Amino acid sequence: MTETSRPTAVALDIDGTLLDHDDQLSPAVIDAVRRAAAEVPVILATGRGWQTSKPVAERLGLAAGGLVVCSNGARTMRFPAGEVVDERTFDPTTVIASVREHAPNARMAVEEHDGSYLVTAPFPDGDLGYDARIRVVGDDELAPEPVTRLIIRDPEQSEADFVELAERLGLHGVSYFVGWTAWLDIAPEGVDKSTGLKVALAQYDLDPAGLVAIGDGRNDIEMLTYAGLGIAMGSAPDEVKAAADEVTKSVQDDGVAAVLNRWF
Structure with a gap:
């Protein structure tokens, strides 16, 4: 997507992106996410399991029927009921x-x-x-x-x-x-956050070219490269920043809000 085009969906990592290392979610980020979610699908995409992802979706006030990509893409769940939309497993x-x-x-x-x-x-x-x-x-x-x-x-x-x-x-x-x-x-094998996002975008009949994804970890790299616009947090490792299209502020400086405030 171009700098001037408007996102059709937003994918957000949780830890280190929305929440700081003290598990705090700032009012500025809550407000920015809620404004975005009022206009386009906001999809949480996290390494967390469903039980610890759902409370974050609740704190953000995400709409019922929305999707949450959990377990690094292995499970895509419907909020808030916890319906499994997609699941990938392996023998460990x-x-x-x-x-x-x-x-x-x-x-x-x-x-x-x-x-x-x-x-x-x-x-x-x-x-x-x-x-x-x-x-x-x-x-x-x-x-x-x-x-x-x-x-x-x-x-x-x-x-x-x-x-x-x-x-x-x-x-x-x-x-x-x-x-x-x-x-x-x-x-x-072959499963990462982009796997779940493909499932989620198919549910919305949306193209990844209009997706803005924001993350801070190595497990976000595939998501950032899959999205039309991939944005790394300021505190991300160098290899994550290198994979992103751009870098925003750190979680302590409300980097997610700085990005979403451009459009919403």
Whole structure:
């Protein structure tokens, strides 16, 4: 899309884009998103699961019947009922075994259909959402059936350590995303946020050329390149900024509002 054309839809990452690292959502961003949502579809596109995405959609006042892309594109849900519009799964058995070999102290989690999590050990507070329901299980009970995502976390390691871990794991037949901290998200092969956005735009009969997407993480790169206009947050890693068409302010400086205020 051109600088002067008006968006036909907006896709927004949540953490680090809408919400800061204290889980705060600024009044300026709420106001800008609500004004945009009154005129075009606003689609949340997040690595979060449905249960922790839905409250953000509620805080933003998004319209009933709208779509939320969750779990890095593996699930597309209808708000607020939680109807599954699209779901992609994979068998994580070989990845789990490889993680245990290369990162024996790592914690793993999978998201269940009801939005709760099975974990091999408790995650740090808030990592899976402060109100997330979790159940601790053994490795052999973690994934008795195909899953939408496998989360790998080690609070004792760094982001750089997990970039190296992803290489050592030799991940084949899956997609993966390294987060801000020692966090690795494993998704079905070929699945990323753009996967869910394709599903969502088809529901609205819209073309990606009119889509504005805003994000800050490595898991946003495919979404930013898929959209007609992809915008990285000011605090995004360099590779995310390089993939975007432009860069806005940081989440602390209401970067999303700065973008949406151009048109809405």
